[in-house]
Amino acid sequence: MRRINAKRVLVGEPLDTARLGETLLPKRLALPIFCSDPLSSVAYATEEILLILALGGVTLLHLTWYAAAAIVFLMVVVVASYRQTCHAYPGGGGAYVVSAENLGQTAALTAASALLVDYVLTVAVSVVSGVAAITSAIPALSDHQVGLSVGFVVLLTLMNLRGVRESGRIFAIPTYGFVLVIYVMFAVAAVRYATGDTIRAESADLPIIAEGTFTGLGLVLLTMRAFASGCTALTGVEAISNGVPAFRKPKSRNAANTLAAMGALSVTMFTGITVLAMAYHVHVAADPTELGLPAGTPTSTALAQIGRATFGNWHFLFYLLQAVTAGVLILAANTAFNGFPMLASILAKDRYAPRQLFNRGDRLVYSNGVVLLALAAVALIVAFDAQLTRLIQLYIIGVFVSFTLSQSGMVRHWKRELDSPGTPREERIHIHRRRAINAVGACLTALVLVIVLITKFTHGAWLVVIAMPLLFVGMKGVRRHYETVAAQVAVAPGVRARMPARHHVILLVAAVHAPTLKALGYAQGLRADTLTALSVAADEEDARRLREAWAEHDPGIPLTLLHSPYREVIGPVLAHVQEQAAAEDTDVLSVVIPEYVVGHWWEQPLHNQNALRLKARLLFTPGVAVIDVPYLLESAKPVR
């Protein structure tokens, strides 16, 4: 079968498995690959807080400080907590692995369901908000958000099918570029304030039409919802602990340090952007009408407004900001393109997912997982019309489910280490500290999970609450199926293979030509107990012709002719074979099928339809083996 060359052009030449070692990552490449998701989410986290508080009007915007402070605190705790995981699991400590080892199967599958859902959402949310950064700079593209988003997912898919090393290089530029431009923006803002400038966002004077008045419990809930929405800043933190094996040695230390660097960058950028948003009086709302603008007016993201206000007439820097923001957001989806296929492969290894997800493709990536993720993300983007505010409602639940399970698992992990008598004393002090950090992390993320569930359930999150159990049940079902099959095919040690007592062979004859003669010679070489030829004739004339042609080659074996007025082949042959296979003196029956092999895909529909259908049906006939004797036509022969 010739390979289609388009594949080679798009994903590159196949790599040798021996080269997998070469794809280990230095820290400076690991950071952009694993951290583009948490870093980039600062691009929209502040805006999501403002959007929720805007429901209560301008007067509630000061609550942003509380929500942001809580998020910064949470971020520090979660990063510290996951650093422990890097040390404990140098082989990769994703929520699934940690839960499986410490909390058992149910917790592990729950974590896996949560992670799978969230990987898909990471792709959808990141790509859609990346496209929003583009349309903030170029409003003319506002009508093509779905097309652009899908296009970027396809691009990412192709890049990931090429393999992890090359991806790292491509991703380094926008990620580091994003961090740099954000810090430059902070510096410019600081200098301008220091020199007495007052900076105001373009939306600072727009009113915000409140949806209602929030007091008492309502106000608390709204603030909690704003906090929950801002927690998107935390998504993807677990990517590094998952990817420890991809680091260079010392793997754990390098991973933990990269995680700390990421945490520092995230916290400072998120804080800075929030401070500027408040200082510039950025006003945002889900719909332009709530800002007193006509419906359909293109609006800019909060970050774009901050950038435009800060850089003022330095348009170049504003467009650079939008470009790197879009770049890092779209590449953030790459975290999922690393994590999803790897998790799917682990699940497949544990027989919770179809076996194909376990295989690496010829570029040493889990190609099937990459494609599956892309399809799911495209479906979500199209179904939600590429609207970030709707997609983001589904997000975060899964993240915090896996955070909570992972941290809880780590607490158990350290407890076991402490219980083990072999652990040295000086080590025990460290372990106590690690356990305390993970315990705080587990409690805090569990609390946030409850808050997210309460505040987001009716706003779309119920979809995820349905999807996760479905995935859970599906994975259990796959495992059960594999176990049933394993039980059915198990054999006791010492059982020996049984040679068939009598072996009958039937040669199928469509016409008397070279492929048939080749198969006949082959069948005679099997030296079976009996060998008969079988063909189908439409009428007497047809039968006579076949018999004559058969006799011409003097094969010395009988030709059985089945009568079938319209040369319908499958039915009569199948019935005959089934009858023979069920006969008392038959132990095993082989059906030899001469088959043309053609080299071009368009030649395929012109041949072998009967052979293909017959083979598929014969597989279901007990006691029958199917022997394909291919005859290569010129177009199928290998080029010498």
Place this chain on the structure above:
Amino acid sequence: MRRINAKRVLVGEPLDTARLGETLLPKRLALPIFCSDPLSSVAYATEEILLILALGGVTLLHLTWYAAAAIVFLMVVVVASYRQTCHAYPGGGGAYVVSAENLGQTAALTAASALLVDYVLTVAVSVVSGVAAITSAIPALSDHQVGLSVGFVVLLTLMNLRGVRESGRIFAIPTYGFVLVIYVMFAVAAVRYATGDTIRAESADLPIIAEGTFTGLGLVLLTMRAFASGCTALTGVEAISNGVPAFRKPKSRNAANTLAAMGALSVTMFTGITVLAMAYHVHVAADPTELGLPAGTPTSTALAQIGRATFGNWHFLFYLLQAVTAGVLILAANTAFNGFPMLASILAKDRYAPRQLFNRGDRLVYSNGVVLLALAAVALIVAFDAQLTRLIQLYIIGVFVSFTLSQSGMVRHWKRELDSPGTPREERIHIHRRRAINAVGACLTALVLVIVLITKFTHGAWLVVIAMPLLFVGMKGVRRHYETVAAQVAVAPGVRARMPARHHVILLVAAVHAPTLKALGYAQGLRADTLTALSVAADEEDARRLREAWAEHDPGIPLTLLHSPYREVIGPVLAHVQEQAAAEDTDVLSVVIPEYVVGHWWEQPLHNQNALRLKARLLFTPGVAVIDVPYLLESAKPVR
């Protein structure tokens, strides 16, 4: 493989081929089956004439008389001409067969291309105009023409997959109903005129805004174009001559008489409808604005207007007319559902089309042809947005190409009969008469073809002028491919099958379990010159486990382990097999593949991906035969 039950519900239980004889048609059923197309086309033929003449305004409508008279004359000639074909070709005398026998391959393939295109158009045009009859009665459905049309094509497809006999019964009612209601309408009109009533169509007082002034040559061309459009009344006349073998004996006489009956009905109905349209001053135009109505006003077909005017307050009869018109039009598509698959089957028999089109399905119809036709028609309906006026431009060219070729072929046929010395004298007089009829038919249809080409080319017919040569070239290509293959597989008589000198067998081992042991026993039973087992191991641990499991069953044959760090199976196994197959002492190499067989479609993706891909690749390795030893899991075992 379990049959999906939905198929049985939709298309019925499989029929025995022996029952094909039972499906022969009496004349009263043959008429609706083969003639719904020509009969139903009188429902729109008059309107198509009026639509073209309306381009010149009200004053040109009197030219309808000339166009209609020419069409009636043409119809008589063509019917007479095709009656001769019924007598000459009792085995079925479609344009393809007649051209092939008398004019050679090129003419035959030209006719076949024309017929294939026209069958597709018959389905599209008939169904769309049937839907127009429905929306004339129920204007609320006007927005759903595409959906309704596609729905009816699907319905027809299912009916035809059930088989010809049952179809006949369903079709008899609307066809005879249509004829009956039309004659009742004529009678009512006659009585009302006789009693001094004046009847006027609802559109009689609407102006017609002319597109231009037509004089001289322009006027002649416009009249010719009106005539060409009205020639749709002739489509489908050849269906009976194609279907002679489906008639009861005496086949030819019965067919010729049915054709004559059809001709009489068509001519009288077409004449009557045209007379009433002129008498009632029916005004129609392609767009309501040309009648001085606001754009988007739902308009009625000419026949609907005639019916509404004739039946006046007898609403029941008007709705009955629309119902039977819609019914007969939609069923007219059935002519194509009979003709297309039969022609495709003949082409496949002559190796101009893929072999699958030659097979009858389990309900004794050419299922593949039926499905292919339906797909093409649906594509046309969707592409042309179910607009009759646009679709009808593509129509008729193919009809007249095949008419002309068929009649010319008949002239040749009779000449050969006359040239044959064995023909008796009294017979020769008959033959002279028949030849004269066919010669007139050939000249006249050739003339009409030229007119149609000239007047319709720029209005869309160019599409057909492109499609026909493409089909022609495609069919030639298929034939050439089959011939190349036939030459490659041909063997001289007396050549004997050669038994392989040395037979090597490789057993593929994925894991050591019951399916492997079964295949091992089978492989040992082949008593080949060598037998080795082959497996793939990811690492030393994996290799050790496999070797131990293998040794436990003491098979006495060596296990070769290939190293593949990520258990990528296809590549290493394929390379090993290719190397072995190319070895000098190998004559033929059999690869035995143990395969799980599961019973549910959803279990399929969980298994055998490697086996399937490997089998496909091995077929292309010279000197290798592939032996599938299936192991039926519980879900795949036949129910006793």
